[in-house]
Amino acid sequence: MFKNLKETLIIAEVGVNHNSKLKNAFKLIDAAKKCGANFVKFQSFKANLLAKKDTPQVNYQKKNLKSSTSHYTMLKKLELSFSEQSKLYKYCIKKKIGFISTPYDIQSAEFLKKLSVKFIKISSADLIDKILHEKISKLNLPVILSTGMSSIKEIEQTLKIYKKNKFKKEIALLHCVSNYPCSDSSQNLRAITKLRKKFNNVVGYSDHSNNKLSSICAVALGAKILEKHLTLNTKLNGPDHKSSLNPTQFSEYVQSIRASELILGNEKKECQKEEISMKNISRKSLYFSKNLHRGSKLCFDDFIALRPGNGINPMKIDKFINKKLKKDVKKFMILKKELI
DSSP, X not given: OOTTOSSOEEEEEEETTTTTOHHHXXXXXXXXXXXXXXXXXXXEOOHHHHOOTTOOOOHHHHHHXXXXXXHHHHHHHTXXXXXXXXXXXXXXXXXXXXXEEEEOSHHHHHHHHHHTOXXXXXXXXXXXXXXXXXXXXXXXXXXXXXXXXXXXXXXXXXXXXXXXXXXXXXXXXXXEXXXXXOOGGGXXXXXXXXXXXXXXXXXXXXXXXXXXXXXXXXXXXXOOEEEEEBOSOTTSSSSSGGGSBOHHHHHHHHHHHHHHHHHHOOSOOOOOGGXXXXXXXXXXXXXXXXXXXXXXXXXXXXXXXXSXXXXXXXXXXXXXXXXXXXXXXXXTOBOOGGGO
């Protein structure tokens, strides 16, 4: 499905920005649809299958939450039950926007398969979870794999799992920097080119920057899939709100991406329709540089290139060298084939 994309696939990453409230999740789906996103993405996990109870918070979570609660406790508060996720899936169908989610454990992966999602998105943190990849590689669903925090060798090791299990669906790779937000100096977007050339997979960018320019640059480098966090309000309490876009910002983000696609165009180099009138005037045609008599044998210096360009292309001048005139011509008269 990824290789046949006609435009950049834009994923509105809700993640846990619903703050475990279903009404917020519905509002975020509405916002994603209104903004023009193709898919809205959640996270599917059971805290007890994801983290030990004494796991500490990541630095950005400490900063954003300003709480001493454990990483496990934070996750537990942000869980969505399978029943709630089913409701969100059905609501997405109603709103005509794609629903996807990132599973962090085998139970969640199996649930998403039963839910009939179009593909599975795997987080950067789980790139090295061989147990999870062994399961997902047998679900027969396309996969989008984020590559934050990883090396080329680690990506190769993960892809070998899918190859070993004779995985027949597509795997898209997303370049990513796992910090919220990540700095400009860390983004290294040329890695997108590296991933595309190294693996020959569809590539994209999971954008954790605090600007629109990064995704625009990613599209210019060949990204076919973009992921960006969406929140109802960046001032809400939660780990990811401050590094997300509100609906107004996300709408502007989507518009910027679509504009960049239009500007980038295709790889053909040809005269554009709006250039034709300019071409007919600003380009030059072949004219005679002097008065010449009938029977004169033409040489290079008998011609001059002048505007407008609606006559014979000066690049064809060699075709008329050493030819003879059928009639007299005057200086600055346009060259026509019937005169030769």
